[in-house]
Amino acid sequence: MSLIEILGAVLSALAVWLTSRRSMICWPVSLAAAGLYSWIFLQARLYADAGLQIAFCLYVVYGWQHWRQMAKPDGRIHVRRPTRPTLLKGLLCGAAGSAVWAFILARFTNDPTPVTDATLTAYSILAQYWDTMRYRETWLLWIVVDSAYVTLFLSRGLYPTALLYAGFVVLAINGYRLWKPEASG
Template sequence: MSLIEILGAILSALAVWLTSRRSMICWPVSLAAAGLYCWVFLKARLYADAGLQIAFCLYVVYGWRHWHRMERPDGRIRVRRPTRRTLLNGLLCGAAGSAVWAFVLARFTNDPMPVTDATLTAYSILAQGWDTMRYRETWVLWIVVNSAYVALFISRGLYPTAVLYAGFVLLAANGYRLWKPAPSAAP
């Protein structure tokens, strides 16, 4: 446990809470948290998760701009409904990305859990993409992914991060409750 990990955990929790509230300030807070966690995961030899933080930084920039264009006068963001095909294609891309990334990690790194690391990373990227597109289903995927992350982080001795991700599960359930698409929202 380090001060960087604790600060990253606090900022990450705040970012998810702000996202569930559809607040634009979630993006700069997310950027700071991702930067801190990139360092934490590199030190823990969770290379896919470190790379994921870099991907999150790119998503933050995109999401920040995208959400800003979709902001309503009350400051909230409209939630969208994806098609079933969009959801299925996303899940299949997550599986393919997981397989490729697991191969790379197993072959070229000393990652102690390459398949788990790769799978959770691939589906985290998908969930973040759905978040930037304002799909309510992002929260369901985050519940599944973050539940699995809790076990991974406990196994790596990252206890503050495991507690954070357990909290993320609760925040994701609340996000799902709060993100109700408008009846006329189109995909």
């Protein structure tokens, strides 16, 4: 456990809480947290997760701009409803990304859990994309992914991070409750 990991956990929890509240400040807080966690995961040899944090940084920049363009007068974002084909395509892309990334990790790195690391990374990217697109279903996917991450981080000795991700599950449940699409969706 390090001070960087604790700070990353606190900023990450704050970012998710702010996102569940549909607050624009979630984006700069998310950017700081992702930067810290890219370092933490590199140190833990979770290379896919380190790369994921870099992808999150790119999504943060995109999401911040996207949400700013779609903000309501009260500053909150409009939640959208994806179609079933959109959801299915996303899940299939996650599976394909998992397979490719698992192959790369198993072949070219010393990642001790390449399939798990790759799968959680691929579906985290999908969940982040759904968040950027303002789909309520992002929270359901985060519940599944973050629950699995708790086990992974416990196995790697990242106890504050495992606790953080257990908290993310609770925050995601609340986010799903709060993000109700408007009828015009």
